[in-house]
Each structure stands twice: as structure tokens, then as C-alpha cells.
Amino acid sequence: MEDLAGENAALREQLDRQKRLVDAAYALHSTLDLDELLGLILKVASEGVGADRGTVFLLTPDGTELWSKVLSGAGLLEIRLPVGRGIAGSVAVAGEAVRIADAYDDPRFDRSWDARSGYRTRQILCAPIRGRDGRIVGVFQLLNKQAGGVFTAEDEEYLAAISVDAALAVENARLHRSALEKERYDREVALVQNVQRHLQPEKRSVAAGGLTVAGMNELCEDASGDYYDIIADLPGDLLAVAVGDVSGHGLQAALVMFEARAYLRAFLRTTDSLTRAMDLLNDCLVPDMQASQFISLFGAVLDAGTGVMDWCNAGHNAPLLYRASTGEVRELNATGRIVGILPDSAYRAGEELALEPGDVLLLYTDGVTEARNGAKELFEEERLVASLKRAAASAADAGGVRDAIRADLAAFTDGVPSEDDVTMLAVMRARAPAA
Numbered sequence: 001m002e003d004l005a006g007e008n009a010a011l012r013e014q015l016d017r018q019k020r021l022v023d024a025a026y027a028l029h030s031t032l033d034l035d036e037l038l039g040l041i042l043k044v045a046s047e048g049v050g051a052d053r054g055t056v057f058l059l060t061p062d063g064t065e066l067w068s069k070v071l072s073g074a075g076l077l078e079i080r081l082p083v084g085r086g087i088a089g090s091v092a093v094a095g096e097a098v099r100i101a102d103a104y105d106d107p108r109f110d111r112s113w114d115a116r117s118g119y120r121t122r123q124i125l126c127a128p129i130r131g132r133d134g135r136i137v138g139v140f141q142l143l144n145k146q147a148g149g150v151f152t153a154e155d156e157e158y159l160a161a162i163s164v165d166a167a168l169a170v171e172n173a174r175l176h177r178s179a180l181e182k183e184r185y186d187r188e189v190a191l192v193q194n195v196q197r198h199l200q201p202e203k204r205s206v207a208a209g210g211l212t213v214a215g216m217n218e219l220c221e222d223a224s225g226d227y228y229d230i231i232a233d234l235p236g237d238l239l240a241v242a243v244g245d246v247s248g249h250g251l252q253a254a255l256v257m258f259e260a261r262a263y264l265r266a267f268l269r270t271t272d273s274l275t276r277a278m279d280l281l282n283d284c285l286v287p288d289m290q291a292s293q294f295i296s297l298f299g300a301v302l303d304a305g306t307g308v309m310d311w312c313n314a315g316h317n318a319p320l321l322y323r324a325s326t327g328e329v330r331e332l333n334a335t336g337r338i339v340g341i342l343p344d345s346a347y348r349a350g351e352e353l354a355l356e357p358g359d360v361l362l363l364y365t366d367g368v369t370e371a372r373n374g375a376k377e378l379f380e381e382e383r384l385v386a387s388l389k390r391a392a393a394s395a396a397d398a399g400g401v402r403d404a405i406r407a408d409l410a411a412f413t414d415g416v417p418s419e420d421d422v423t424m425l426a427v428m429r430a431r432a433p434a435a
Contacts, residue, residue, distance in 0.1 A: 032176040035069055041140075041166050048162065049125060049155035051142035055079065056129075057088050058138040058170060066092055066139060086110055087126050088139045095136055097127035097159065099151045103143075125151035127159040131167035138170065205399045206230045208239045209304030211355070212397040215243075215425035216406060218367075218418065225253025226365050226423035227295070229261055231268060237304045240268050243363035243425050244297035244316065244339075252290070260285060260295055260339070274301050274310050278336070278347040282314075285340040295339040298332070298363055300427075307355035307429045312347050314339050317366055320385060322392040324358025324431070329385045357432040360392040360401055367420035371413050379412050398428040 031037050042056045057066035057079070066081045066088055083092050087108045091098060103109040103121040114121055121143050129138035140159050145151055205214035215228045225246035232239050242264060246253040263284050267277035278299060285295070298319055300311040313319070315338035318331035336347040355361060364384070371379040384405070391404035402424055409422070 032173050034170070034173040034177055037169055037173045038069060041169070044162060044166075045140050045159060046142060048158045049142055049151060050146045051125065051151075052144035052146050053119075054140065054142035055088075056138060056140060056166075057081065057092075058129075059083070059092060059136060087124060088141045091126045091128055091139050091141075092136060095128050095130075097125070097156045099156065100124040100126075101150050123150050125155055125159070127156060127163070129163050129166050129170075131171065132164055137167045205397075206232045206239070207397075208232050209237055210307065210357075210430045211239060211302060211304050211427060212399065212430070213239070213241060213425065213427050214397070214399040214402040216402055216423065218422040220367070220418045220421050225257050226367065226421040227257040227261055227297075228363070228423050228425045229265070230425070231265060234268060234301070238301055239304050240274075240299065240301045241361075241363065241425055241427055242297060242299040243319075243365060243423060244295050245365045245367075245421075245423075246295050247293050252293075256285075256289070256293065256295065256340075259288065260297070264299065268301070274299055274312050275347045275349050278312050278314060278339070279345065282339045282345050282347070283343050286343045289340040294341050297339050300361070302355065302427065307359070309353045309355060309361070311350045311353070312336065313350060314345075314347060317364060317369070319364070320362040320388055321353070322360040322362070322388055323356070324360075324392065325356060327389060327393065329388060355427065355429040357429055358392070359429050360388065360398070361427040362388050362401070362405070363425040363427075365421060365423040367418060367422040368409065368424060370420055371409055371418055371422065372416055373412050373414055374416055379409060383408070383412065392428070395428070397430075398426040401426040401428055 031040065038056050038058070042054055045051070045056065046054050055068050057068045059066060064083055066083060068079045081089050083089050087098065087100070087106065090108060100106050100109075101123060103124050104111065106124075109121070109124070113119075123143065123145050125140070125142045127140045128136045129140060131137055142151070205212065207213075213230050213232075215230065217226055217228060225248055227242065227244035227246065229242045230239070231241070234240055244257070244260060246256045246260070260281065263281045264277060267280045268274070271277050271280070278297075295314075296316040297314045298311070298316040299314075300309050302309045311332060313332055313334045314336045315334050318333045320329050321332060322329050332350055332353075335350045337345055339345075362384075369379055369381050369384055373379075387405045387408040388401070390408075391401045395401045395404060405424060405426075
């Protein structure tokens with residue numbers, strides 16, 4: 001009878017263990033929220049081995065740190081621990097569970113945690129969380145057996161049994177989070193791209209007086225930090241053009257570009273000085289710029305009737321000026337520092353110039369000259385100058401110049417994807433009527 005009773009007790013214990021494992025698996029797959037999941041993993045692990053409190057660490061994607069946002073008992077706290085340091089860090093490296101009867105006897109234990117919290121850590125059970133492929137994705141660290149005594153081999157076995165489900169649940173939660181982040185990012189990109197298409201249409205061109213203006217912008221990423229603008233509604237017979245390049249790529253650069261565009265348009269309409277508008281733009285942007293962020297910018301205001309041009313180059317690629325009378329090209333070099341770095345930059349104007357009949361002003365970003373072909377050669381300024389000369393000599397207007405240079409660039413790269421945004425803007429004064 002005693003043997004039968006013992007067998008029944010063992011069977012009940014085995015069934016109870018199986019039920020706990022089934023319940024644990026069900027609980028671990030009940031949420032896709034990673035923060036909530038960490039709490040569930042800790043609850044399942046702690047209740048399963050009778051621990052007073054503990055922490056569930058996850059390995060960072062680069063494998064250098066363990067981190068957690070869950071700490072039972074004392075509330076929510078983010079913890080980061082270098083792999084290899086402390087008990088949990090050493091378990092992440094060795095991949096073997098450890099049972100410690102008295103934490104204070106183990107030199108790996110950091111007593112400062114207890115000193116700060118007022119808690120007294122005694123027993124520790126620390127075990128790796130492994131996926132089906134055996135890869136370690138995290139670590140269980142459980143403290144103080146509630147019923148007294150020490151953690152047992154059976155407790156280790158329990159953690160090993162729930163480990164695969166915990167790892168799978170973590171992977172699913174991470175994939176879910178990535179999917180949500182991508183969905184949110186895609187929505188943001190779609191919004192930014194829609195605004196950019198509205199502000200910088202691919203085929204945008206303007207005719208004012210004797211001038212034609214045409215620009216283009218091709219993105220290397222989802223959103224562009226390149227900036228070009230044509231402002232044709234200034235007082236009098238004036239027309240303004242600008243090309244800029246925000247450092248970096250993507251959404252952050254695009255948002256800075258939007259801000260710069262709005263400020264420059266406003267200041268050009270409220271002041272009759274291009275350099276004053278540049279000063280105001282810079283002073284407004286400096287407080288908003290992140291570390292190492294800036295804008296190189298060229299701006300010009302032209303009289304559509306006479307072709308007279310005021311211009312300012314804030315650290316941008318030197319625009320190219322084609323003279324129809326000589327067939328030669330010259331550069332308009334920088335007259336001031338890049339925008340957004342230092343306040344009170346006091347920009348100064350370049351020499352006064354005038355576009356004569358047939359002349360072309362070409363503004364561009366470094367995505368043009370740094371475009372590469374299959375042999376890794378750069379397009380460079382020499383090819384751009386040659387392309388401008390050919391285009392300006394034959395094109396009827398700025399749109400023709402832009403399209404011809406664009407075709408030369410496409411022939412050179414021959415399908416090689418650009419590593420930077422590509423932006424150009426051409427201004428052409430109408431040719432003199434034939435005699």
C-alpha cells in the first residue's frame with residue numbers, strides 16, 4: 001500500500017509539473033508586447049521555482065549586453081549589464097545554469113544592488129534562455145527561495161523546460177515590434193514623400209520675364225535632405241532660387257529641409273536683402289539642429305528682366321556659370337560658412353553678376369559629382385562642366401539644360417544606384433533673337 005501511495009504521489013507530482021509547463025507555455029504566448037512579455041516570463045519562472053523575486057535579461061542584438069525592463073518587487077527599472085560581468089553575464093557566456101546557496105560568498109555578485117534597494121539576496125538561480133537552435137537569447141536570474149532552503153536541480157529543469165517557449169515568444173514579440181515600427185515608419189515616409197512631391201515636383205519649371213528655371217531631385221533613400229526651391233512671386237520683377245544639402249539622409253534630414261525652406265521663403269518675402277534673409281535663417285535653425293547637423297546652401301535673387309543677380313554661397317558646392325559669349329564656365333565659390341552651426345554668422349553677398357542672353361546658372365548638390373559608374377569612377381566636376389557646355393550651347397531653355405545633363409549622368413552611371421540624393425537646378429536667360 002505504501003508503494004502504491006508513493007507511486008500515486010509521484011504520478012500526481014508529474015502531472016502537476018506537466019500542467020504547470022502547459023500553463024506556462026500558454027501564458028508565454030498570450031501577448032506580443034515585449035515589455036508585457038518580460039513580466040509574464042518572470043512571473044512564470046518565479047512561480048514555477050518558488051522564487052521571491054528576480055529579473056529576466058535579454059541579449060542585445062549585437063550580443064554585447066544583457067538588458068531588462070522588468071524587476072519584480074522594487075518596481076520597473078531598466079538594467080544593462082555587459083556580457084561576461086556579474087553572475088547573469090557569466091551565465092550568458094558559459095551557457096550553463098548556476099545555483100548559489102549564498103550570494104555573498106560569490107565574488108561575481110554585486111552587493112551594491114542590495115545596498116541601494118535594502119533587499120537581502122541569499123540564494124540565486126541563474127539559467128540561460130535558449131531557442132530551439134540552442135542559441136542563447138537571454139538569462140533567467142531568480143532570487144531567494146520563498147519556502148526556505150535552496151534552489152534545486154528540479155528548479156533548473158523547470159527553467160530549461162520553459163526556456164524554448166520563452167525564447168520563441170521573445171522572437172515573436174520582437175518581430176511584431178519590428179513590423180509595427182516598420183508600418184509606422186512607412187506611414188511617416190509616405191507623408192514626407194507626399195509633401196516633398198508637392199514642394200519639389202520632378203518636372204517643375206518656371207518662366208519669368210526672360211528667365212526659365214528648372215529643377216530635379218532624385219532620392220537615394222525614402223526621404224531627401226536635398227533642397228531646391230524656386231520662388232517666383234517676390235515683389236517687383238524678382239525671382240529667387242536656392243539649392244541646399246542637409247547633412248545626413250532620411251526623415252530627419254527631410255524635416256530640417258522643410259524647416260529651412262519655410263524660413264527662407266518667409267524671410268525673402270519680408271526683407272529686401274538676401275544676406276539678411278540668410279542671417280535670419282541661420283539664427284532660427286541653430287537652436288533646432290542636432291549635433292553634427294548642418295545645411296550647405298546657395299541662394300540667389302535675380303531680376304527677371306535684366307538678369308542681374310545677387311547671390312550668397314553658404315558653404316555649398318560652387319555653382320557653375322556658363323557664359324554664352326565665350327562658351328566658358330566659372331565657379332561661384334563660398335562667401336560664408338555652412339548654415340546651422342554658429343549664430344550671428346553675418347553672411348556676405350558675392351560679386352554682383354548678370355546673366356546675359358544664353359547664359360546658364362547651374363546649381364547642384366554633391367550627389368551629382370559623386371555619382372559612380374560600375375568601375376567606381378566618380379562623375380566629378382570635370383564631366384559636369386563638359387555636360388553643361390554641351391547642354392547650354394544647344395538647349396532652348398533651362399528645362400532642356402537640366403534634361404541633357406540628367407541624361408549624361410544616367411549614361412555615365414548606367415544603372416548603378418546613387419549613394420546620395422541627386423539635385424540640380426538650372427537658370428537660363430533667353431537667347432538674343434537672331435539678327
